[in-house]
Amino acid sequence: MASHRSIARxxxxxxxxxIVHQDGDLYxxxxxxxxxxxxxxxxxxxxxxxxxxxxATVGQLMRMSPxxxxxxxxPLLTIDECHELMTRISQICTPKxxxxxxxxxxxxxxxxxxxxxxxxxxxxxxxRIGMLTEIVGQxxxxxxxxxxxxCVVAARMGYGSIYVDTERKLSLQRxxxxxxxxxxxxxxGRPSSVTSDTRWKYGQDGFDxxxxxxxxxxxxxxxxxxxxxxxxxxxxxxxxxxxxxxxASTEELLAVVSRLDEEIVVxxxxxxxxxxxxxxxxxxxxxxxVILDSIAAPTRKDFGGGSAMERAAAxxxxxxxxxxxxxxMQVAIVVINQIDAANHGDVDQTFDNDGSCVKAALGTSWYHxxxxxxxxxxxxxxxxxxxxxxxxxxxVKSNLAGEDQALFEVxxxxxxxxxx
Amino acid sequence: xxxxxxxxxxxxxxxxxxxSSSSSYAxxxxxxxxxxxxxxxxxxxxxxxxxxSDVFASKTSGGISNFAAELDVDLMExxxxxxxxxxxxxxxxxxRRCISNNNNNNNNDNNLTDPSPQDGPVRNNxxxxxxxxxxxxxxxxxxxxxxxxxxxxxxxxDSLLGGGVQPKEVTEIVGSPGVGKTQLAxxxxxxxxxxxxxxxxxxxxxxxxxxxxxxxERCWDMAKALYDHLQGSVRRxxxxxxxxxxxxxxxxxxxxxxFRVLDETSQNCTIQSLPDFIEKKKEMGRCVKLLVMDSIAFxxxxxxxDKSRTKSLARIxxxxxxxxxxxxxxxxxxxxxxxxxxxxxxxxxGEVGSGGGSSGxxxxxxxxxxxxxxxxxxxxxxxxxxxxxxxxGESWAHAMTTRLWLSFVSDSNPQRSRISGSGGSGDxxxxxxxxxxxxxxxxxTAVFTITKYxxxxxxxxxx
Numbered sequence: 001m002a003s004h005r006s007i008a009r010x011x012x013x014x015x016x017x018x019i020v021h022q023d024g025d026l027y028x029x030x031x032x033x034x035x036x037x038x039x040x041x042x043x044x045x046x047x048x049x050x051x052x053x054x055x056a057t058v059g060q061l062m063r064m065s066p067x068x069x070x071x072x073x074x075p076l077l078t079i080d081e082c083h084e085l086m087t088r089i090s091q092i093c094t095p096k097x098x099x100x101x102x103x104x105x106x107x108x109x110x111x112x113x114x115x116x117x118x119x120x121x122x123x124x125x126x127x128r129i130g131m132l133t134e135i136v137g138q139x140x141x142x143x144x145x146x147x148x149x150x151c152v153v154a155a156r157m158g159y160g161s162i163y164v165d166t167e168r169k170l171s172l173q174r175x176x177x178x179x180x181x182x183x184x185x186x187x188x189g190r191p192s193s194v195t196s197d198t199r200w201k202y203g204q205d206g207f208d209x210x211x212x213x214x215x216x217x218x219x220x221x222x223x224x225x226x227x228x229x230x231x232x233x234x235x236x237x238x239x240x241x242x243x244x245x246x247x248a249s250t251e252e253l254l255a256v257v258s259r260l261d262e263e264i265v266v267x268x269x270x271x272x273x274x275x276x277x278x279x280x281x282x283x284x285x286x287x288x289x290v291i292l293d294s295i296a297a298p299t300r301k302d303f304g305g306g307s308a309m310e311r312a313a314a315x316x317x318x319x320x321x322x323x324x325x326x327x328x329m330q331v332a333i334v335v336i337n338q339i340d341a342a343n344h345g346d347v348d349q350t351f352d353n354d355g356s357c358v359k360a361a362l363g364t365s366w367y368h369x370x371x372x373x374x375x376x377x378x379x380x381x382x383x384x385x386x387x388x389x390x391x392x393x394x395x396v397k398s399n400l401a402g403e404d405q406a407l408f409e410v411x412x413x414x415x416x417x418x419x420x
Numbered sequence: 421x422x423x424x425x426x427x428x429x430x431x432x433x434x435x436x437x438x439x440s441s442s443s444s445y446a447x448x449x450x451x452x453x454x455x456x457x458x459x460x461x462x463x464x465x466x467x468x469x470x471x472x473s474d475v476f477a478s479k480t481s482g483g484i485s486n487f488a489a490e491l492d493v494d495l496m497e498x499x500x501x502x503x504x505x506x507x508x509x510x511x512x513x514x515x516r517r518c519i520s521n522n523n524n525n526n527n528n529d530n531n532l533t534d535p536s537p538q539d540g541p542v543r544n545n546x547x548x549x550x551x552x553x554x555x556x557x558x559x560x561x562x563x564x565x566x567x568x569x570x571x572x573x574x575x576x577x578d579s580l581l582g583g584g585v586q587p588k589e590v591t592e593i594v595g596s597p598g599v600g601k602t603q604l605a606x607x608x609x610x611x612x613x614x615x616x617x618x619x620x621x622x623x624x625x626x627x628x629x630x631x632x633x634x635x636x637e638r639c640w641d642m643a644k645a646l647y648d649h650l651q652g653s654v655r656r657x658x659x660x661x662x663x664x665x666x667x668x669x670x671x672x673x674x675x676x677x678x679f680r681v682l683d684e685t686s687q688n689c690t691i692q693s694l695p696d697f698i699e700k701k702k703e704m705g706r707c708v709k710l711l712v713m714d715s716i717a718f719x720x721x722x723x724x725x726d727k728s729r730t731k732s733l734a735r736i737x738x739x740x741x742x743x744x745x746x747x748x749x750x751x752x753x754x755x756x757x758x759x760x761x762x763x764x765x766x767x768x769x770g771e772v773g774s775g776g777g778s779s780g781x782x783x784x785x786x787x788x789x790x791x792x793x794x795x796x797x798x799x800x801x802x803x804x805x806x807x808x809x810x811x812x813g814e815s816w817a818h819a820m821t822t823r824l825w826l827s828f829v830s831d832s833n834p835q836r837s838r839i840s841g842s843g844g845s846g847d848x849x850x851x852x853x854x855x856x857x858x859x860x861x862x863x864x865t866a867v868f869t870i871t872k873y874x875x876x877x878x879x880x881x882x883x
Binding site: 058062065066067070071075077079093095098099107130132313323324326328363364368370371396397399400402403 | 455456457458459460504507508511596597598602603609626627631632633634635636637638639640670673674675676677678679680681682683684685686688689690692693696697715718719721722728731732735756757758759808849870872
């Protein structure tokens with residue numbers, strides 16, 4: 001990040017031909033850089049400047065005004081030269097611009113679908129790579145099911161995932177089940193793979209599924225899948241490409257998040273074929289999906305009442321880091337949020353759910369930070385038999401899709417589409 | 421004593437400076453007012469130089485060697501000091517002609533800063549009347565057309581703003597999450613490229629994206645809709661109007677330059693290096709007519725109790741305003757919302773980043789339309805009232821020229837489960853836009869909708 005770039009390591013061309021107020025070369029560029037660093041360190045400790053530890057990073061330098069820099073560097077540079085120095089440093093720390101056309105043409109395969117017809121249609125494809133998507137809903141509505149399915153579908157597309165589980169809610173059995181059930185469908189009922197999986201899980205005492213033929217009940221909608229027919233990977237491959245982190249506190253969560261980019265780089269390094277502990281061969285897939293389940297829990301726990309400002313700052317810091325990781329590493333980040341009780345007086349930011357008033361946790365500031373919010377709820381208008389099973393997914397905020405709603409239900413295969 | 425002398429001389433010289441050569445004009449400045457290096461200043465004052473007239477007179481009378489002798493330094497250093505004083509005076513007065521008589525050979529070399537903005541004529545004929553400034557502003561019809569406001573595509577909003585987003589000033593857009601600030605900004609970027617014959621300014625736009633909310637797909641939707649709309653205009657005009665040669669959906673998207681900044685320093689650096697970028701574009705024949713910052717608040721809210729951010733923000737505000745004037749472009753800044761507690765703290769009030777109050781379970785939120793409501797918290801603290809206000813505080817609010825407040829028109833469908841009211845950029849979703857602060861137009865409201873084609877007017881109600 002540019003903020004922490006050290007001034008001492010700025011390239012020398014920035015300091016070349018900087019001094020013009022006197023003729024003759026008093027300083028070579030590297031001497032000038034050293035002299036400036038020394039002066040800034042001393043000056044930073046004095047009263048009217050930024051910090052008492054001395055100014056050493058570009059971030060601190062850029063916060064100063066040119067006149068403050070003039071005073072700090074006296075007598076090295078005149079005011080014009082201070083302006084010039086700041087301009088030159090800005091130019092090396094400015095990101096390169098891209099035109100909208102370039103960004104648009106790079107958009108192919110920029111989403112991970114859920115493989116649920118209605119929801120993918122609402123999202124115009126799926127969860128976006130490079131952006132922060134939030135899933136919010138009451139307890140037990142299916143948020144974790146949804147993200148587990150996302151991991152499985154990501155694997156189908158050849159992507160690995162990282163699952164950050166702050167509440168110990170991830171059921172590995174369920175994840176395995178989803179992966180297995182989905183692999184069954186597109187593999188047209190190949191019994192052998194099922195058997196080997198069962199054996200992996202239960203050994204010889206597991207139920208023998210061989211011989212069961214599964215009917216293929218109509219192809220899944222290929223609306224948003226790209227042309228190549230990806231098959232669902234075997235559950236083993238899926239599980240081998242998901243890493244799970246379980247931070248216990250907000251500090252640990254921040255630590256995990258700050259190390260995410262490192263992990264992504266290491267795992268995406270080469271799609272190598274590695275051997276797992278069981279001696280199975282599996283392919284290492286690049287990471288394109290990061291799940292954070294959930295964001296509300298640790299902050300709620302750690303920042304009790306009265307420290308709203310610290311909590312807000314922690315949330316913003318988290319949001320900033322997550323967005324940076326999403327953008328630089330080109331991964332989709334999905335965050336699960338919970339809901340709080342609300343006053344009946346609240347007009348907006350509430351949703352009615354069986355009569356009670358609730359709203360998303362973490363407040364307006366967090367809501368500003370997400371690009372897309374998907375709200376899950378029960379379908380109150382459902383007339384399809386068992387109305388408890390039908391749920392709704394509503395896109396309430398998106399910079400790209402209109403507000404839209406789709407129905408789904410939770411099945412053994414994870415999340416499935418329900419026709420309206 | 422010295423002060424009154426200075427002001428006397430200033431008054432005297434100011435009346436004559438406009439008509440005559442201006443060595444006396446520049447003479448009035450006390451050296452301590454100038455941005456000189458502290459060591460330079462101490463050398464000069466130690467040797468009895470207190471105003472710049474002393475400095476200039478010393479050189480004019482006996483050349484640089486006289487100056488060097490009086491200062492008791494060598495020739496090279498004396499030249500350097502003289503140059504420094506000169507350029508400081510130049511910056512101070514923003515008037516090159518003032519000191520051209522003093523030192524002709526230093527005017528053209530090494531202008532590291534460009535001191536004079538291009539607006540306003542150089543004063544050499546006495547003070548100008550407002551009428552003459554107004555008529556002088558645009559020398560020709562083509563200039564006037566190029567400096568038009570940028571439309572938003574919703575007629576009601578455009579009339580609210582006096583034609584659209586005005587150039588040469590900073591407009592702030594605030595609103596709750598999901599209300600459509602980014603959508604409006606993207607629409608403006610697309611509209612900035614409208615050809616002049618069709619009501620536009622034919623300009624490029626710069627989009628500084630701090631949150632990653634820029635959506636190329638959405639931009640494409642808007643650009644395509646604009647292109648189709650213009651085709652319709654061409655047809656309706658019976659061929660009298662024609663689209664320019666290279667105008668296409670791709671060229672619209674090509675005119676939007678997106679800078680993705682990931683932290684506060686990149687943000688500061690980007691703003692600092694924009695003048696250079698704009699100049700380069702000018703050399704290539706493209707005028708930048710719009711600068712969007714989406715959003716200004718994000719990176720500043722990471723540090724909870726950062727006092728030095730006010731200074732930093734003030735600098736940014738002034739840089740943006742300067743650029744708007746200098747390059748004759750519209751600057752649009754998007755701001756977030758925050759909860760402000762009232763009653764607990766007097767005067768300025770504290771700002772609470774997220775759900776306000778001191779509740780244990782995640783905060784109370786309410787969207788109040790510019791009035792505060794009493795809001796009891798979960799814990800046993802006293803009743804506090806809180807209101808949703810734009811982030812970044814009062815001093816930032818003062819620095820903005822125009823402020824536009826977007827909000828939802830409440831959805832009257834209680835059956836649907838909804839979070840955040842009727843949020844989302846859906847088809848036909850209505851928004852309310854309120855002009856809160858403007859030097860040109862009165863306060864007012866306008867309704868617009870966000871459709872799949874972009875920002876459009878509200879068809880269900882008469883304008």
